[in-house]
Amino acid sequence: MRNLVIAGVLVILALIVITQSLFIVQETEQVVVTRFGDVQSVHTSPGLYFKAPFVDSVINYDRRLLRIDAPPSQFLDRDINILEIDVYGRFRINDPRAFLQTLTTEENARSILAQRINSSLRAEVAERSREEIIGGDVELDESGEPVTDDEGNSRVQPTNSRTELLEDVIAAVQANLAQEDPSFGVEMIDIRVKRADFPQEVAGRIFERMRSDREKISRRLRAEGEEEARTRRAAADRDVEVILAGADRDASRLRGDGEAQAISILAESLNQDPEFFSFRRSLDAYKAFLNQRTTVILSSDAPIFRFLQSPGEGSSETTNGQAVTDPLGLQQK
Known part of the structure; x- marks a missing residue:
């Protein structure tokens, strides 16, 4: 046991x-x-x-790539504008012995490398404008004036300035790490910007200025729209007057032509058969006054009754060879 x-x-x-x-x-x-x-x-x-x-x-x-999330920091650009930039980076441990003897832990390495990145980034940002940091530049025309869109905003064209900025930052960080003695045992692989914006304490004033600019643009657009509307209304009124005048002219000409043709046809009809013409005028007169509620006192010998009493005689009566054109006998002799 x-x-x-x-x-x-x-x-x-x-x-x-x-x-x-x-x-x-x-x-x-x-x-x-x-x-x-x-x-x-x-x-x-x-x-x-x-x-x-x-x-x-x-x-x-x-052994893999390790990530560095640097805390957001405020930077001054070339025009003394404050920008809040949030960056991250990638690094690799290429010498574990040197890394252990200098940085010891990955968390400590992240903290120290983040400080180096922000220091190099601050130096590079101070030499550039806000447009170069963001990666865009205002588009200019041939005369050097900013090109604007329909809303009055300046057009921004993408540039490689942001990529160049990050390349300079990486080169500066790598050169800084290469000067360390003893070496940190790390290799900086990449640095990227996650966000570049105005700090919160100035964002309100910027938004107010943006709102004021938008209101100014809206007032300008409304004024231009009203001016364009007045111009178009005036042009439309002028066109209407021209069209109406032309229509009145054409109507007067057509009425004149119609009346001339009617007179010509009437004269031609009178010349062709005066007796029949007198008979038709009498029928028109009958139709005109027999349907009215008007009392007309006429003599029984009035020319109007000629066709009613003796149609044959009435149709053959003429005055000096001319047809009777006043069947009511109202014209003054």
């Missing part, structure tokens, strides 16, 4: 020693083995490795 206990204890101790002696390096890791603070070995390839049990410590670092 005692031998079994001793064997069990030995097996447990052996397992503990084995687990303390072996460690695994993953594909995404790089490992630094230290003994009482001194670096014993560095392993960057994945696999199973041995170390001295109980006295050696294993420190793991990520």
Whole structure:
């Protein structure tokens, strides 16, 4: 029984020693083995490795790209305008031994690198205008004046100024890291701007100015619209007057032509058959006054009754060879 206990204890101790002696390096890791603070070995390839049990410590670092989220900071551009810029970066640990001896942890590395990025960015921003920082520039015409859209806003064309700014910042950070002695053991890969905006304390004044500009533009557009409306109404009224005058002229001419043709036809009809013409005029007179509620006192010998009393005689009566054109006998002789 005692031998079994001793064997069990030995097996447990052996397992503990084995687990303390072996460690695994993953594909995404790089490992630094230290003994009482001194670096014993560095392993960057994945696999199973041995170390001295109980006295050696294993420190793991990520081999992948690591992200830096620098806190938003306020910067002054070339025109002394305050901009709040939020940036992030990517870096890689390329020397785990130097990294352990200088920066020690990834969080500490992020903090120090964020300070270096903001310092280099501040120097580059101070040499550029707001348009260059944002990555756009006001479009100018041939005379050098800003080109505006229909609402009066200046047109902005994209430029490479923002890319050039970030390239200069990366170069400045890399040069700064290269001067470190001892080296930090990191490599700066990329820096990007997440947001570039005005700070909150001045945003209200900027929005008020933008609102004032929009109101000014709206007033100008309304004034231009009213002027255009007046111009078009005046042109339309003028066109209406011209059209009406032309229509009156054409109507007068057509009425004159019609009356002339009617007179011509009437004269032609009178000349062709005066007796029939006199008979038709009498019928028209009958139709005109017999349907009215008007009392007309006429003599029985009035010319109007000629066709009623003796149509044959009435139709043949003429005055000096001319047809009777006044069947009512109202004309003065």
